[in-house]
Amino acid sequence: MWPGQQPPGGEQNPQDPNANPYQQPGQPQPNPYQQPGFQQPNPYQQPGFQQPNPYQQPTGQWAAPGTPGAPQAPDDGRKTKLVAIGAALAVLVAGGVTGFLLIGGDDDKPEAGGRPGPEKSVSAPPSPTESEDGGGDLDNPRGGTPAVEPVIDGWQTVVSAKRQNAFDVPSDWKVESPTLSIGFEDANSEEDIPKPVIMMSAPAFYGEEWCTAGDDTSDLAGVGTKGAQGAKSLQNAAETAAEVWVFAAFDQDETGTRKVTKAKAFTSEHGIEGYSSSATVTGVKKENKCSSDGKAYTVAYKAENGDYAVWCLYAAKGVKDELADATVKKIMNTLRPLTSS
Numbered sequence: 001m002w003p004g005q006q007p008p009g010g011e012q013n014p015q016d017p018n019a020n021p022y023q024q025p026g027q028p029q030p031n032p033y034q035q036p037g038f039q040q041p042n043p044y045q046q047p048g049f050q051q052p053n054p055y056q057q058p059t060g061q062w063a064a065p066g067t068p069g070a071p072q073a074p075d076d077g078r079k080t081k082l083v084a085i086g087a088a089l090a091v092l093v094a095g096g097v098t099g100f101l102l103i104g105g106d107d108d109k110p111e112a113g114g115r116p117g118p119e120k121s122v123s124a125p126p127s128p129t130e131s132e133d134g135g136g137d138l139d140n141p142r143g144g145t146p147a148v149e150p151v152i153d154g155w156q157t158v159v160s161a162k163r164q165n166a167f168d169v170p171s172d173w174k175v176e177s178p179t180l181s182i183g184f185e186d187a188n189s190e191e192d193i194p195k196p197v198i199m200m201s202a203p204a205f206y207g208e209e210w211c212t213a214g215d216d217t218s219d220l221a222g223v224g225t226k227g228a229q230g231a232k233s234l235q236n237a238a239e240t241a242a243e244v245w246v247f248a249a250f251d252q253d254e255t256g257t258r259k260v261t262k263a264k265a266f267t268s269e270h271g272i273e274g275y276s277s278s279a280t281v282t283g284v285k286k287e288n289k290c291s292s293d294g295k296a297y298t299v300a301y302k303a304e305n306g307d308y309a310v311w312c313l314y315a316a317k318g319v320k321d322e323l324a325d326a327t328v329k330k331i332m333n334t335l336r337p338l339t340s341s
Contacts, residue, residue: 160202163225164303166335183246197248200224211290221315228308235263238300242279250294255285270336274301293317
């Protein structure tokens with residue numbers, strides 16, 4: 001079912017800066033990434049300061065200022081950056097909502113990237129264990145990407161062997177390597193190496209370099225799939241990811257108002273079953289001509305291997321050439337399981 005309009009009771013918005021990302025209101029719950037027998041930090045918590053955690057799901061609508069008591073990064077013009085992680089040389093380009101970093105990492109637990117800045121930098125390739133995944137078939141994930149034909153004539157297919165799904169995007173989208181992971185770094189971090197707030201792998205992009213402000217470029221939309229191990233439920237995973245993408249991509253300074261729809265049961269026309277949600281952020285302060293409101297759509301499902309995963313799409317809202325909701329729905333309905341033979 002399409003995650004369209006929801007009644008006011010279906011909106012949730014984060015406020016608690018340090019709560020467990022998958023915790024439900026009034027219900028204590030351990031860190032979902034905690035493993036038995038040892039202590040493990042929250043992968044979304046940045047060392048040395050409190051970070052506003054967009055995973056917390058209390059009810060109501062809000063337009064919150066910065067978290068009281070959290071150290072504020074100096075106003076040095078740092079903007080949200082999209083970090084891209086893959087089995088390739090490291091390249092960093094400063095960006096508004098884009099900018100790339102190619103290193104090793106994982107979309108379940110964001111890893112630190114490289115030092116932000118306007119200059120491109122190159123480092124040694126990561127070891128195989130650092131890369132997101134090698135594509136390939138399900139029995140041999142280091143092999144070539146499985147050949148999957150589009151279900152819509154003239155469209156392109158995006159394949160994630162790691163997350164065991166495939167979906168189609170229009171012909172004017174750019175489909176990246178299935179071994180690539182992308183995400184948005186913490187724009188307010190005082191660390192020299194900010195960590196990503198959220199990531200996903202096997203991405204595709206619409207309207208690359210749609211807007212340029214100085215050295216910063218922005219795309220109109222991005223789509224991919226991430227892991228959700230540790231989520232309490234598929235509903236929780238769908239709602240959480242939708243809200244985090246609009247927070248991370250469009251409004252880390254929390255100048256706008258975020259709304260999240262309550263997850264609903266979803267079945268695509270091609271066999272993916274799970275729950276879908278959507279989120280918006282509006283009233284975002286315009287820092288430059290590329291700043292915009294944003295929206296995100298998610299489908300959380302259980303892969304053949306039993307892992308939770310979330311298909312995610314984020315897009316600029318209220319701009320020229322905005323990705324139409326009808327197109328998002330059409331893309332979502334091409335989602336299908338990638339099963340082992």
